Amino acid sequence: MFDRLKFDKKNEEERQRQLESLQNRLYDAIAAHSKIRETPIFTLPNEEDIMEIEKIQIPEEGRNAIEVEEELMKYVFSKQALLQHPRFFSFVCSAVSPYSIAGSILTDLYNPNAGSYSLCPGAGIIEEKLCKWMGSCAGYPEDTCSGIFLSGGSISTMSAIITARTNKLGEYDYPKAMAYLSDQAHSSVRKALRMLGFRTDQIAILPSDSEFKMDVEKLEEAIFKDRCDGKIPFLVVGTLGTTNTGTIDPLSKIGDIAKKYNLWFHVDGAYGASSLISPIYRNVSAGIEKSDSLTWDTHKWLMQTYSCSTLLVKDKQTLVDAFVEHPEYLEDVSSTDHIDGWDKGPEMSRPHRAIKLWFTVQATGTHLLEEMIEYSFYNAKIVLHELEKRDNWQIISKPSCGTINFRYAPSGLSLEQLNELNLNITKEINKTGFAYIVTTTLNEMKTIRMCMINANSTTEDIIETVELLDKIAKELYIEVLNNK
Ligand SMILES: Cc1ncc(COP(=O)(O)O)c(C=O)c1O
Incomplete structure (x- = not known):
């Protein structure tokens, strides 16, 4: 597989050592990946990280492979949106199967x-x-x-x-x-x-x-x-x-x-x-x-x-x-x-x-896959149920294929105020790092969209997320009233 390295006669042994070490590090990365629930949902590179990435040039001479792998882990893979996280409820993305x-x-x-x-x-x-x-x-x-x-x-x-x-x-x-x-x-x-x-x-x-x-x-x-x-x-x-x-x-x-x-x-x-x-x-x-x-x-x-x-x-x-x-x-x-x-x-x-x-x-096996699909439909219905128990939540689209749209809509606010309020609710929940949710627009209304097709999202994840949305919504609404 690495025949090409034969061109690099003077470093052949060192290259081989690095490749073996790299192989072990890849095993470790796979093992660590199974702890996805404990990994932050969304971490962006800070200014220093960006400067460090920008500094890396295309080299004329090959570099130490372990150093390259470390850089990728530090600046790329650990500084991104973790779409497979069980509380990443945006876009249309699910867990990744270890078999895949x-x-x-x-x-x-x-x-x-x-x-x-x-x-x-x-x-x-x-x-x-x-x-x-x-x-x-x-x-x-x-x-x-x-x-x-x-x-x-x-x-x-x-x-x-x-x-x-x-x-x-x-x-x-x-x-x-x-x-x-x-x-x-x-x-x-x-x-x-x-x-x-x-x-x-x-x-x-x-x-x-x-x-x-x-x-x-x-x-x-x-x-x-x-x-x-x-x-x-x-x-x-x-x-x-x-x-x-x-x-x-x-x-x-x-x-x-x-x-x-x-x-x-x-x-x-x-x-x-x-x-x-x-x-x-x-x-x-x-x-x-x-x-x-x-x-x-x-x-x-x-x-x-x-x-x-x-x-x-x-x-x-x-x-x-x-x-x-x-x-x-x-x-x-x-x-x-x-x-x-x-x-x-x-x-x-x-x-x-x-x-x-x-x-x-x-x-x-298909039985487990069927269950997984049905669980997504069920989880979207749980959100509906949890919202219906609380005041001021309006359902904009009913649960379908694991997705539901809703907004916090207390009376007395204009469309613009409600749109801003709902956008801010998602911004605030994303800041907590507990869940990641974005809005969409339906009939000119900013709605909070939750897509729950991740097989690793538990019903507790869903309920706790709705509880947190409700708490944030109430706090932001009070601020809106105070600023009126
Ligand atoms: C209904 C639908 N069609 C097409 C696409 C585009 O798929 P892809 O991003 O794989 O090109 C998406 C992506 O979310 C989708 O939701």
Whole structure:
């Protein structure tokens, strides 16, 4: 593995000693990592740290590897937001499974290239099996469905749009094509459309309904009108678990409209698709089987390290039609009896991201994963219950996929005052270091958003966090009254 070091004859022994020591230090780092609960949630580098990092130059001569590792620990890994902490309730992030880390280390060590099936057939089979299992959770037929592991939800959805474009449009139709999404769709959908060259007037953003769901009547009206105006509707993107509120769009109705008007139906389940593992919550997403493709980020709810997203398609041929190329230099390593990774997605060389998920699913088993998903739904309901017991808390979005939005809203304050108050509540709780929470904006209201999909968050963590929010809110409200 370290053959290259043979160039460094004069330091060979010293290098070897450092590498052995480094190996032991990595074992120690893995052991220490299991104490994540005791580690501060968010530590930023101070000015001195920043100056020290800035001082480090790209060296002409190699440095002591232990020194480099120490620097990384001191200035990088210990000075960051610890998204895996059980009381980090922001964004969409969960615990990281130790099996994912093990799978990741092994994948990095052997570094198989996932471009072609024939370069590492075992890993190719694993990827295909996982795609079939995940596809079957979405109700896709096992014999036709397929998928590919990609870096994240953004690239996965962009690949889905490319697939939709190839399968629904002729090349000369592109300037007239129309895509439909709700105002709660993730920004990556708009970004992907723009990156693919669609103009902003080709992206119809429909206002969502009072529950933050896609309004299907507005969707049908917009498609109908655009067709009358000579435009070519080709894509609708629904969301399973919106980022703001965890809401699930009415997938079945969207599927029916997509079929009626011959649109590609993509579901962005980057966040919420993991709920399909639970038979209880699979029902909540009934109709997902009507979709043509699905984004599913396992680096969100399924405890994978970055980056691990899956794009699933109901019909594998649709992916091949969108991505296949036949360069002469890949002929000898292209497969005849399997679809190669480079023929199913935008990447040529690619890490075998499926291996870490495989390790996790094999070592954990689906029953425990189901329980973990259901526990997140339960924890969001606990927040609702705790808030309902207390005065002045207003629920803005009901618990869904482990997320809930609420605000402290005593009467007599203006919208601006309430917005400032709620922003300050999150700032104050973050200062305590006990939990990390940020706000979002829904219908012009600043809301406190808690996303509870970390398998290590206990119900006590949740209750204590609400208690602390309530205490801070009361104190800040008194200050507002005193300053009036
Ligand atoms: C619903 C949804 N879609 C897409 C994304 C983007 O995923 P990624 O950050 O993996 O690109 C996110 C990220 O939070 C998301 O919540």
